[in-house]
Amino acid sequence: MDYDIHTVSLDRIDTSDRTFKITTTIDKSDLTPSIRCVGILQPPVLIEKEKAWCVVCGFRRISASEAMNLKEIPAFVVNARSLEECARMAISDNACQRSLNVVEQARAYALIRRVVNRTEAWVEIAAASGLPVSQAAIERILPVADMPATLQAGLLSGSIAxxxxxxxxxxxxxxxxxxxxxxxxxxxxxxxxxxxxxxxxxxxxxxxxxxxxxxxxxxxxxxxxxxxxxxxxxxxxxxxxxxxxxYPSLSQAEKSFEDTLKSLKLNSRLQLQPPRFFEGKTYRANLSFDSCEQLRLLQAELDKLIQHPHFLPD
Structure with a gap:
């Protein structure tokens, strides 16, 4: 791919065209101090489209430059023969800097799907960028690219698996x-x-x-x-x-059972388990003791259950 470095007016760069954008907003590190100190060491990569420039790589660098009210920046202007070449560059530029999060991986997959027709190139670009290439992984991750922003934000924050x-x-x-x-x-x-x-x-x-x-x-x-x-x-x-x-009926049965147990104030060495989902009549009692005296005390606790008017069915 051929490219030349040019000085480009920021107002001619169309940052609303996110065809090649991979980066998510989760990375909020500020580039302005670095740019102010030493300039843009790695210029963004652009391709020409009609009356504006389309960003291939460098959205954050351009955003930082706009925040500094710069009028012009250096940029690599690419003479791309195909969108596939631009996709390779955009994905590689991000993947070589860090491990891509799940939303970035999904955006990379979606970009490859949009611009690459050949299946072998699909896999080649994904593998070269460190993306999973198994069909199962692709089917799991690719839908993330089209998810609502709320779900994508949840994935990035970890609040949604x-x-x-x-x-x-x-x-x-x-x-x-x-x-x-x-x-x-x-x-x-x-x-x-x-x-x-x-x-x-x-x-x-x-x-x-x-x-x-x-x-x-x-x-x-x-x-x-x-x-x-x-x-x-x-x-x-x-x-x-x-x-x-x-489960309103089940919840009411559980509450009634727990309230009754509390009112009986049973010894902690006696544990009572109700029927599963309160379906059936079989209760389980677990007794823990290490002497005859303790067993006699627990017998008295069992008598409390037997004498309770509503706790167990006749």
Missing amino acids: LPVALQINRLSDTDALALGNLFAKISAGLNVQRELLETILDISKRDRSTVAELIVNEKIDAILNDSETPIPQQVQKLRMLLKKMR
């Missing part, structure tokens, strides 16, 4: 936005994220309401906007609330 983001992305834009905003307010692991999403979708389907309508809930808002409560406790409260909404 990729498997969960892929599920959310299948929903309507309104529902995806609502869930993206919900997960942005909490910090939970993959399993809890999956649990919350599954429960919300189940309730939405049962009640024939949209996810967005479901999430606009005073009790959910109260939990998420409680600045006095640590995030882990907020997550636990949210899980319990959604479980109660999803």
Whole structure:
């Protein structure tokens, strides 16, 4: 690829054309001190389009120059024979500086898909840039490029795991936005994220309401906007609330069981387990003792259960 270095007017550079943009805004390091001190050591790469310049590499350098109110900057003007060559350069320029995050990887895949027709070149460019080349990885990462900004931001911040983001992305834009905003307010692991999403979708389907309508809930808002409560406790409260909404009868049975146990004030050496999902009548009791005296004490605790009027069925 042939290129020449030119002095280019910033107002002729079309930064709104993001055809070749790979970098995400997660990297907010300021380049202005460096440019002010020593200038632009690595000029941006541009190609000509009609009456303006299209950026191939160097969006952040150009943005920093604009922030400094510069009028002109040095730039490599590329005489590209094809968009494929520009794609190779844009991806390599980013990949050689750092490991690409999942959104940048998705943008790189999407760029290759747009400008490369040959399958072998597709794989070659991806491999040369350090991108995963397995079909499974491509199918998992590529959809991220077209996700709403809220989901992409969640992936970058770590508030949304990729498997969960892929599920959310299948929903309507309104529902995806609502869930993206919900997960942005909490910090939970993959399993809890999956649990919350599954429960919300189940309730939405049962009640024939949209996810967005479901999430606009005073009790959910109260939990998420409680600045006095640590995030882990907020997550636990949210899980319990959604479980109660999803299984109201089960939640009521659990509460009744727990309230009764508290009122009985049983010895900690006696542990009682109710039927799974309170379906059935078989309870399990676990006794821990290391003397006859302790066993006699636990017998008295069992008598409390037997004599309770409503705790166990006849």
